[in-house]
Amino acid sequence: MxxxxxxxxxxxxxxxxxxxxxxxxxxxxxxxxxxxxxxxxxxxxxxxxxxxxxxxxxxxxxxxxxxxxxxxxxxxxxxxxxxxxxxxxxxxxxxxxxxxxxxxxxxxxxxxxxxxxxxxxxxxxxxxxxxxxxxxxxxxCQVTTRFRNTIGLPGRLSTRLQPNHPSDDYRGIAASLIDGLLYGSGDAVIGINPATDHVQTVGKLLEMIDTVRQRFEIPTQSCVLSHVTTTLRLIELGAPVDLVFQSIGGTEALNSSFGINLSLLQEAKEAALSLNRGTVGNQLMYFETGQGAALSANAHHGLDLQTCEARAYAVARAFDPLLVNTVVGFIGPEYLYDGKQIIRAGLEDICCGKLLGLPMGIDICYTNHAEADQDDMDNMLTLMGVAGATFIMGVPGADDIMLHYQSTSFHDALYLRKVLGMRPSPEFESWLLNMGIMDEQFRSLASESRQRLLQLIPRS
Structure with a gap:
């Protein structure tokens, strides 16, 4: 009509x-x-x-x-x-x-x-x-979720600690992991993008994070962002899987290009729930989205970028996720040309996702060939904090050396929490205080804590 x-x-x-x-x-x-x-x-x-x-x-x-x-x-x-x-x-x-x-x-x-x-x-x-x-x-919009801690409470801002490494080197990942923990990052998830999706590699990374988590009794969850079929295989093998990750989209054709469908996601959720690894809740699905993915896969059916993106949130909502985030500027300027377009798209995503009842976070990011810079990201970071984004990324130096894009650093999260008077999740905050990593005013005591955590780095 x-x-x-x-x-x-x-x-x-x-x-x-x-x-x-x-x-x-x-x-x-x-x-x-x-x-x-x-x-x-x-x-x-x-x-x-x-x-x-x-x-x-x-x-x-x-x-x-x-x-x-x-x-x-x-x-x-x-x-x-x-x-x-x-x-x-x-x-x-x-x-x-x-x-x-x-x-x-x-x-x-x-x-x-x-x-x-x-x-x-x-x-x-x-x-x-x-x-x-x-x-x-x-x-x-207030959306609260739980697995090993409570995410999304008013006055709280969580972070994903993202210790990626271009060759999945355990020492490099462990060094970034320690760095992030010392700056109060990681309460949303300790999440690694693996350089390869091999079952053996992903399994070893999961075991490494879980060893660190258990040794220091860290109230958070781990995730290696492998394809859902890899995660299913690891569950069968008895790996310590906390969260099930998958990139999703707003059309059946796009999800097919990702090698998934709704029934496969349901199978993975049920498999992970059977492990019963949550302590304060059982929300364990983690989804990533991004405007432009459907167009990139020629799976948009003539819909605009943002409407396709919002439809992806219906997929996420069906599985009661712990975390959802839009990777807003990752695809490149062909889809979001400059800082202005990236900022607008990110705010649309957070608003639409939260209206649909999702725990929406955001990867505040851009590629190096976009008409954007770190000043744009600082602006966006501040706007996202005011808008109530559930979580942001914590990447060493804001530069992801494996995925080759610019994001937000551990220091960026400290800045945002300080200027807006926000804290990490309550369970994680208590752990930071007990470990002497932060004081009651949430000031970093990283130098005093560093030696105790250096033992985490594998020696081989």
Whole structure:
């Protein structure tokens, strides 16, 4: 069904609902590459005005990808909670924006509403928001998860300690691991991107992290970010698997390109739950996403980057994850051209994910051929803290020498916690105090603690 709206006396017509969504998106290079972006600022405004007048119910009536052709669409529609949606059922997209920004709409309200929202609804409303709107709404959403510690409580900011190494060298990984722990990093997860996905290599890395965790009784969880099939094999072999990781997307075709489907993810979740390794909870799935992945795999069905991304959050939500993060600037400038586009996309992702009830973190990052620099990342880091991102990355020196991109450092997390008065997860904070790594004012005592932790580095 076509839609239309006039701007300055010129009428713009949009062929269908996905065209309205795409044309209403703030400018980004990936949508231009896909040929779905608005051709002018006037056309974008016309699409946004058109979108604002559409009823939220249209997203339940007109699937963007046919129900019979896409299992993500089936998941979205089959799991929609009509009773949770009922309070806003009569609203348009524009009225929904006003509802979200109202002082009368509280964190409790949004928690109750979340099961009634679809990814398309939250993607649509985010396209009508300015930066401060995205931050205001995101900061209202409270999502708490648990495995060995409690993540996402108000006033808390967690970090993933990311000690990657280009050759999976155990000494290099251990050195980065110690460095991160000494700066209070790692309460979200100690998570390694392996250079290879070999079962033996991944298993040894898991054993190394688990040995460190047990020796020092660290209240956190470990993960080697291997393919879910590798993780399943390691569970069969008795490896110390805490979290099940997988990159996911918002279309069945994209997930197929990753070598996964919903049933495989469910199998992996059940296998990991059978190990019963959590202590304060059993949320153990860890998902990564990123705008542009569907376009890169030619699996976007004509959808814009951000709408595809939001649909990935429906996949994540179905598995009650401990952690979800968008790797926002990792793919490159072909998809998000510069710092401005990266920052906007990251805030959209955090806002949409949290509205859908997810524990959303972010890898604040860029590739070296993007029109971005560390000043952009400092700006984004601060905005993400204000927006209530659940966790960020902790990478030695903010430079990932294995994945070859720029991210955030252990010091960046200390900065953000200090200026915003935030702390790590309560269990991890108690451990830092007991180990003498931090004092009561959360000041680093790293030099005094270093010698005790140096014994962690393998000697061979």
């Amino acid at each position: 076509p839609f239309s709206h006039s701007v300055r006396g010129i009428s713009y017509t949009f062929a269908d609902l996905k065209t309205v969504l795409a044309k209403a998106s703030p400018l980004r290079s990936g949508d231009q590459l896909a040929g779905v972006a608005a051709q002018s600022a006037e056309e974008r405004v016309a699409a946004q005005l058109c979108l604002a007048d559409l009823p939220l119910t249209i997203f339940l009536q007109e699937p963007l990808i046919p129900y019979e052709k896409d299992e993500v669409t089936r998941l979205i529609l089959d799991t929609h909670k009509a009773e949770a949606f009922a309070p806003i059922r009569s609203l348009t997209v524009g009225e929904f924006r006003d509802f979200l920004l109202s002082d009368l709409t509280t964190s409790s309200t949004l928690t109750q509403l979340s099961p009634g929202l679809t990814p398309e609804m939250v993607a649509a409303v985010s396209k009508l928001m300015r930066i401060q709107d995205l931050i205001s709404v995101s900061s209202k």
